[in-house]
Amino acid sequence: MSDFALWPVLAGTLAFFAVGALWYGVIFAVPWQRAAGLSNTQLREGNMGLIFALTFAFEMLIAMVLWHLIARTDPAPHVVMMMALGFAAGVMIPAIGINYLYLRKPLSLFLIDAGHFLVGMAAMGGVFVWFRG
Template identity: 55%
Template sequence: MGNVNLLAVFLAAAAFFIVGAIWYSALFGKVWQREAGLSDEQIKSGNAALIFGLCFLFELLIALMLGHQFAMTNPSTRGIMMISVGFAIGIMVPAIGINYLFQRKSGKLFAIDAGHFIVGMAAMGGVFVYFS
């Protein structure tokens, strides 16, 4: 069993977090908010520290799982990117798709969130490639 690079794990989570910050503010913030059915008051009333803290912890968990996968399999740089993006396309996106179907969420919201997962996981993969 290989050793997990904890610095790469932390920075990969940070990369995903940064993608989300850009994705849900400058790129798709208002459209996402409208499609999610959230008012400005609802956005402001949330506990931002808790929301962003838990978000980063979840992204850290994803990065740790990827780091463990890479330590166990020692893939090529191409393999790292295929696994990272493949997890998004093959697991994460279908999982939110299933939930959104039953919750009657819009296709536009699904596309925004699915795109975030794909680009965020590609960013994670890029960090792991850098450290490979």
């Protein structure tokens, strides 16, 4: 398996991005907006094209790193999922938790965002398992 493969990385990125679209656009749109303290006007003021493009780029970087680790270690499918979820639970979620503590963000925002990272990484891990199958 190559250290970098475009299609699995792209598919993993798309899976994570799709989870975010559902998470913040449908499932938790109102609670997230309330917890983030953003008005409808503030949400409309952002450059959504740039925000989505950068989100996709960051998620692709995450996918590239995870795929590289998987390619270098050749783990069993259940270990791929453990790596994806472990990265979310052991690195990403604590990092935003630390940031939110200093920003004095509410617990509800942390839980919504942490859930997004956990489910998004599970989706990415599932895609990677499928590509390796």
